[in-house]
Structures are given as structure tokens and as C-alpha cells.
Amino acid sequence: MMKHEKSVIFVAGLSLTLVLAGCSVDDEGEDDDTTHTGENGQADPEEEASGSMDYAEEMDYEIVGIDPGAGIMGNAEQMMEDYDLDEWNLQSSSEAAMISSLEEAIENEEPIVVTGWSPHWKFISHDLKYLDDPELSFGEAEDIHTLVREGFQDDFPEAYEILDNFHWTAGDMEEIMYELNEGVDEFEAAQNWIDENEDVVSSWTEGVDEVDGDPIEIVHGQWETDLSSVSMIALVLEDMGYDVDMTLVEANHMYTAIANGDADAMIGSWLPGTHELYYEQVEDDIEDLGPNMEGEAALGLVVPEYMDIDSIEDLKDEG
Known part of the structure; x- marks a missing residue:
């Protein structure tokens, strides 16, 4: 059964006090009926x-x-x-x-x-x-990566496969974040998303054997992006038989915890810009499983x- 976080701090909003680097997503709205046009039919x-x-x-x-x-x-x-x-x-x-x-x-x-x-x-x-x-x-625009400690695959091959398969969209995460903003408990909101997206979750877990109470520690930051994603993936791993411990730490300590082997995984690494300095300091001592969200951190x-x-x-x- 999943443990409560060692230190639970719910921040009602994403303050983004880190040095963020992303860009706006091209999302042009359609012109409405009041748009003025010139002689050639184009907007004047x-x-x-x-x-x-x-x-x-x-x-x-x-x-x-x-x-x-x-x-x-x-x-x-x-x-x-x-x-x-x-x-x-x-x-x-x-x-x-x-x-x-x-x-x-x-x-x-x-x-x-x-x-x-x-x-x-x-x-x-x-x-x-x-x-x-x-x-x-x-x-x-940036990606959000999954990182694991060295040796994680040997120790927890089933969890490694799930985390390696894990991929979703900004829209998926935003559904959980929306419920958090509405006052829904993070695990209830995450479970609601899982229930409504069983096909997506099955694509991560298909063919993976269940385990019997193996302990895993996942570190995360205090932002709604992290809280929504780690709550969701913890429930997925718990359903596969893992005993998941979620630990809230400062951003830089997430990376050192993975590099030192003090924690097993994190799923909120914003790259290549936001967490660049943290990542570069430990990249030789961790395993990067690649983006779990591509080009939508903006x-x-x-x-x-x-x-x-x-x-x-x-x-x-x-x-």
C-alpha cells in the first residue's frame, strides 16, 4: 500500500520560481466575423x-x-x-x-x-x-523527462519498464491539475484520470509482471505539475504491487537524491532549459529514460x- 509523503506541501498554484526556459506554443485562434479585410480579401x-x-x-x-x-x-x-x-x-x-x-x-x-x-x-x-x-x-518549448538512479533496472525491472513506457500529454496532466484546483484530493484526482484513461495506462503496463510489495521512492517538487504526475504514477505502480514512497524535496535535491542513490526515480525533469544546471551536474550518475511529455512544457x-x-x-x- 502506498505511503503518504514524507513531507506534503500542496501549493495552490505553480509559482515557477525556478529559472524557466520554454516558449509559447503556436496556437493561432480563428478569425471571427468582425475581422476587417482589404481589397484582396486579406486582413487590412x-x-x-x-x-x-x-x-x-x-x-x-x-x-x-x-x-x-x-x-x-x-x-x-x-x-x-x-x-x-x-x-x-x-x-x-x-x-x-x-x-x-x-x-x-x-x-x-x-x-x-x-x-x-x-x-x-x-x-x-x-x-x-x-x-x-x-x-x-x-x-x-521543453520536454519533461523521467530519471532513475543507476542500477534501478536491475533492482526493479518491472517498475523500470513501466516508467520507460510512461508517456502522456499536457492535456492529460491538466485534467488532474484542474481537479486539484477544484479542491479534489490529489490521489482522488489522479485515480479519476486513470479510470478515464485505462487504455493509456494499459500501454505502460501491458506485459509487465506484478510484484509483491517492493519499495520504491519517487522524489518530486512542490508544483502542481509534479504533484499531479507523481500522484498518478504512484497509483499506477501501487496497482502493480509496489509500495511507493513519495518524497517532497527542493528541485536541486531531486537530482542529487537520484545521483546518490538516495531515491529511485523522478518524473519531473524539465529539459533542456529549466533544470539544465541541476541535470548537468549529475548526468553521468543517473539514467535518463527520455521525455514522458514532449514539447509541451511552455x-x-x-x-x-x-x-x-x-x-x-x-x-x-x-x-
Whole structure:
């Protein structure tokens, strides 16, 4: 039976205080019926620029951010330089305040630009899109990797096979994160996802023999991304007969624990950028099983789908 975490800290939101490097995902919204077109049937650039400036004035040239020390805020400050957004102000707040502002704007169908990242439950709750980032101020989208200690395959071949097979999407993780935000217990939310995705889970466990109480320790961070994924994979391993111990540690200690053999596995390694420094220090002493989520760990500016802009460049004052 799975043990409770040695140290359980549920953070109601992903503060991302690490130095994150990801980018916005191209997710262009469809034009609505009010889009103005020129003689050739294409959108009139002057009309589009005017519409963008209407948005800017309505938003008082404000981008709603999160905690001032968060890595994404550093990316956002660089973005303002890269795109010459001199008239704009990056307003620091908190994740909760940013979400509150976003939801209020959506309720009133008003324009808003926020700093955003994925996976995040807000993409389940609302129709949102990233603004294209041709300057790559927010970097490239990242993968999330599974790492295990050396010798893990020899000691726990069945668990190794499951973790090696483990692969899911940002949308999968966001379903669990959404329930966490709604106040559902992390294990209940994870079990709900497992019950609704038996075919996916079976693809990880098919042909793997069950065990009888073998102990495994998985380390994880305090963010909702980690909490949702580790709760889910722990239940999967428990169902295969493992006694899973989830241990909450700081990000850098996750890597040293795996390298030193003090823990068996982690499934929340953001690469190649976010955890690059931690990873490089131990990469010769661990085994990297590769991405369990590919190219969907992203940062950028996020707007509601109903806004008729698609790129950060659309925020620039062309006047």
C-alpha cells in the first residue's frame, strides 16, 4: 500500500520560481466575423494595427504577471525589450491574482494579456491561446523527462519498464491539475484520470509482471505539475504491487537524491532549459529514460481566444 509523503506541501498554484526556459506554443485562434479585410480579401494591416492599439488602450498597456521573482517574469522583461514595448507595463502580482484578473476579463469578454505557462489547469477551464513569439523571448518549448538512479533496472525491472513506457500529454496532466484546483484530493484526482484513461495506462503496463510489495521512492517538487504526475504514477505502480514512497524535496535535491542513490526515480525533469544546471551536474550518475511529455512544457504570453491578435508583435505601437 502506498505511503503518504514524507513531507506534503500542496501549493495552490505553480509559482515557477525556478529559472524557466520554454516558449509559447503556436496556437493561432480563428478569425471571427468582425475581422476587417482589404481589397484582396486579406486582413487590412492598418485595421489590424488599429484594433491592437484599441486593445492596448483598453488594457491601459498592462501585461498581468505573477510573482516578481518568478523565472517567467524575467523572460517577460526580456520580451518587452525584444519587441520594443516601451509603452507597456509588466504588472507583477501572484498566480492567484493573475488568474482572478484573467477570469474577470473573460467573464466580461474584455481584452487581457497575462504571463502563462503549460501544463496548467487554466487551459482546461478557459479557451486560451499563446501569442506567437518569433523572437523566442520565452525560449523553446521543453520536454519533461523521467530519471532513475543507476542500477534501478536491475533492482526493479518491472517498475523500470513501466516508467520507460510512461508517456502522456499536457492535456492529460491538466485534467488532474484542474481537479486539484477544484479542491479534489490529489490521489482522488489522479485515480479519476486513470479510470478515464485505462487504455493509456494499459500501454505502460501491458506485459509487465506484478510484484509483491517492493519499495520504491519517487522524489518530486512542490508544483502542481509534479504533484499531479507523481500522484498518478504512484497509483499506477501501487496497482502493480509496489509500495511507493513519495518524497517532497527542493528541485536541486531531486537530482542529487537520484545521483546518490538516495531515491529511485523522478518524473519531473524539465529539459533542456529549466533544470539544465541541476541535470548537468549529475548526468553521468543517473539514467535518463527520455521525455514522458514532449514539447509541451511552455511559457509565453496568453490571451483569451476571442481576442483578434495572434503574435506578441501585434502589441507593438506602430504609430
